[in-house]
Amino acid sequence: MKLALVGIGKIALDQHVPAIAASPEWELAATVSRSGTVEGVEAFTRIEDMLEARPDIELVSLCLPPVPRFAAAQAALRAGRHLMLEKPPGATLSEVHALADLAQAQGVSLFATWHSRMAHAVAGAKAWLAGKTIREGRITWREDVRKWHPGQDWIFEAGGMGVFDPGINALSILTEILPDPVHLTGAELDFPANRQAPIAARLAFTQNIFADFDFRQEGPQTWDMEFSTDAGKLALRMGGNVIEIDGQPAGGEDSIMGEYPALYARMAELVRDGVSDVDLSPMVQVSDAFTLGRRNIVEDFEFQKETQ
């Protein structure tokens, strides 16, 4: 089946293009981007032109930042194409509800992806936690925005989500593996004085679960989740790729595919079965943090460090 990739930036080139190249089900038949291209693939600059020129393309996969994503998503669905959304699926919850309704009306499949849920150890962690009672949980998600999003100013604009861009990956795992749903009871968000999205956040949830998100982490990067239960301890490390039970490595690598290959395999399944997969709970948790959170103003952030 043929697909078009829209938004040829870092995530498209690092993850989507290799995953599609390795897929037995999908062929990259076109790209849409103001400036990015993929060698040997027909390139468009406007999605409307691609949709008109290439009725043979069944799936549109969107890697645009959240704010401009809606118009492209709507155009693809209106043209009767299946649609796959990089996370987060939009800038607002309301627009994603509208896309889900539109996909249903058009009889096509919509997949709001959460790539971290496809990490190797997530399914194993969910299976281990089933039926257990959480006593305490601690999520530490600390990475260097300069390394992972070099110069990407959109991430700190209104709607760019700031540290919730990686933090939502942790929340997508949390909302997947817990036996009972959580909700936020308090949050603190640190906004740089010169930016419109937070650079760090501390979240308190029910079930004694706490999260520490920070975009200013130089040196070692941390994407860890640790839970104490009534029947032992579980840790997920490396963004859901490594599992430990009571401090010992515990395999649990239930998926043999990488995250993005697994997403494209799942998309093929959804199309075959004629269904959608739109779980907004990670994004609801982020919206709740923005609504409920206390805001602190912290020092300015620039991607370019001042030289001595």
Place this chain on the structure above:
Amino acid sequence: MKLALVGIGKIALDQHVPAIAASPEWELAATVSRSGTVEGVEAFTRIEDMLEARPDIELVSLCLPPVPRFAAAQAALRAGRHLMLEKPPGATLSEVHALADLAQAQGVSLFATWHSRMAHAVAGAKAWLAGKTIREGRITWREDVRKWHPGQDWIFEAGGMGVFDPGINALSILTEILPDPVHLTGAELDFPANRQAPIAARLAFTQNIFADFDFRQEGPQTWDMEFSTDAGKLALRMGGNVIEIDGQPAGGEDSIMGEYPALYARMAELVRDGVSDVDLSPMVQVSDAFTLGRRNIVEDFEFQKETQ
């Protein structure tokens, strides 16, 4: 049927108590409040004590601020009581999803109320707009927080929602009457430097709809919505209580009951039919505004004006 009213503050005394007194279906059998009471009604200070002492009370109606509301709501549902929530139904969307699931599991009715949807002209406006195309809309919701929420500091705390406490009333009407759903495309929120919730907000939606919410309006108060359509103009004034078509008063007073009597009548219906009514779309719009909105810092706000 007997009910207990929890949170005996301004809204409970101004609206709920008279509405219940006038209801043919409900009897106010108990109150729960740290300090407030209603003459002639058994008063408790803890909801757990009321639930234990009064198994004859079928409905709990909560008028607490959003942040402390969840624990009381959960206690009532766990005790097998029907539950009615003042707007907004909670401090987070996730917790209201959890309450809806709990109500379903317990086999009781949950009603997330939006009193402004019961205003006299709302049903008429919805009927008139059906099948028409919106060209432009303008919502002006400007009131004096000192008049309507005197000294209520919680409204400016994190999770208190600030100007969205009245603004969500406009959004509850908007999401009820429009033929097609809207979503936010941009927002600006003004936070007083000494407060954690916005005192004013300007919202831009799809369908060329704009909203102007302000909590600093002295003198005349405004709760207006105006729409231009392909077949004329509609205005809703006085918070949804008065309707004009093409500038002329147009009756449209489809409900003869006041807003709160209509809510209690609807609650009785839900209990009779064994169903719930939990439409979170107004709250989703508010969460979207907090998530997507630009934040401006404006001057400090104090309830007590400085004397000369």
